Amino acid sequence: MDVQNPFVDVSGAPPRKQVLGPSVVVRKQQIAAEVERLIDSERPANGRRASMIVHPLAVAPGLGFAPGIDVTLNVLKPGESTTSLRRNSNLLEMCIGGSGLATVDGRALAVSKWDVWNVPSMRVHSYRNEGREPMVRLSYSNAPVLEKLDVHFVEENPEPVKADPAAVPGKQRSRDLAGRIQLGDEGAWLLGYEYLVDIDVVESKPLLWRWEEVARHLPAVRDLAPGYDGRRLFVLYNPATERRNGTTGSFFATLSSSPPGNRHVPHRHISSAINYWFRGHGHSIVEGERVEWSEGDLMLSAPGWAVHCHYMGDEVVSALTVQDHPFHIAMESLIWQERIDEPIRTLGSQTGFNSNRAELVTQAG
Numbered sequence: 311m312d313v314q315n316p317f318v319d320v321s322g323a324p325p326r327k328q329v330l331g332p333s334v335v336v337r338k339q340q341i342a343a344e345v346e347r348l349i350d351s352e353r354p355a356n357g358r359r360a361s362m363i364v365h366p367l368a369v370a371p372g373l374g375f376a377p378g379i380d381v382t383l384n385v386l387k388p389g390e391s392t393t394s395l396r397r398n399s400n401l402l403e404m405c406i407g408g409s410g411l412a413t414v415d416g417r418a419l420a421v422s423k424w425d426v427w428n429v430p431s432m433r434v435h436s437y438r439n440e441g442r443e444p445m446v447r448l449s450y451s452n453a454p455v456l457e458k459l460d461v462h463f464v465e466e467n468p469e470p471v472k473a474d475p476a477a478v479p480g481k482q483r484s485r486d487l488a489g490r491i492q493l494g495d496e497g498a499w500l501l502g503y504e505y506l507v508d509i510d511v512v513e514s515k516p517l518l519w520r521w522e523e524v525a526r527h528l529p530a531v532r533d534l535a536p537g538y539d540g541r542r543l544f545v546l547y548n549p550a551t552e553r554r555n556g557t558t559g560s561f562f563a564t565l566s567s568s569p570p571g572n573r574h575v576p577h578r579h580i581s582s583a584i585n586y587w588f589r590g591h592g593h594s595i596v597e598g599e600r601v602e603w604s605e606g607d608l609m610l611s612a613p614g615w616a617v618h619c620h621y622m623g624d625e626v627v628s629a630l631t632v633q634d635h636p637f638h639i640a641m642e643s644l645i646w647q648e649r650i651d652e653p654i655r656t657l658g659s660q661t662g663f664n665s666n667r668a669e670l671v672t673q674a675g
Contacts (some may be wrong), residue, residue: 381446
């Protein structure tokens, strides 16, 4: 359609002031009550008993716990299963109760409490509870971004995916015949159309990080010297994300183990952070506000660009932390300030920050 006046004069306009949303905590008791409500509800036709956990300031379309991240609480009663589904959003999942079978892209993953796995975009997936207790899981996805753009593709009971005839080994690609011309010696190129529709494939697989396997390695970070100024965690790394260091194309997930009394250095980053505290207790300071948390709480612990730090209580603390860090690296928007007296840097485009790990190793030696 034609538009009478599509122009908005922004000549000399100052940047819009950013409004930081508040940190939010969903308590363990609230999650447990919602699990019971879902268990007692009538089974839906597709088998997906689910409740989205929504930030009070979220606006539809694209409801989420953070602006670009939704978190859904899912429950399967013993003997129940879901119908299959595929969607162009990617998923990160954590089992927080019971056990079950996650079938992703034809691969059956037996999962139990605190296991974490990914569901790549457009992979057919379904769930089945073969145990005696309800299977409860938290699902994180980048659906809010796609919903805001009105491009979230969701298909229930999809037809089996047929083999791609263009993927036959040895078959010539049209791209091989397209133009690829370098302009000058500073890095500018011209590429033919086929480069847009036949991109090099980096295989993205469903991967499983079993808690019992991860837990064996956590003492290595928990027992770092008391003065260590980094975070005591491991990234659940998916090689398909390459330099973005993610668990999915949109998120990284980390599992941490912090000793009693440990504290973080105040810092901030554009990526939003959501913590599921599954061991221990403590508090956080987020933009000057003190927020208490304990085992079983789900917390939007760092709205994008909010200054924050975490303080552990008198026992070991573990959390699943999910951030839309890889998403921002892809957009070249991931600015980070590891310590507030240090410069702001664009991670992935500039050299990042150092911890004091090397200094501590030298002192110990």
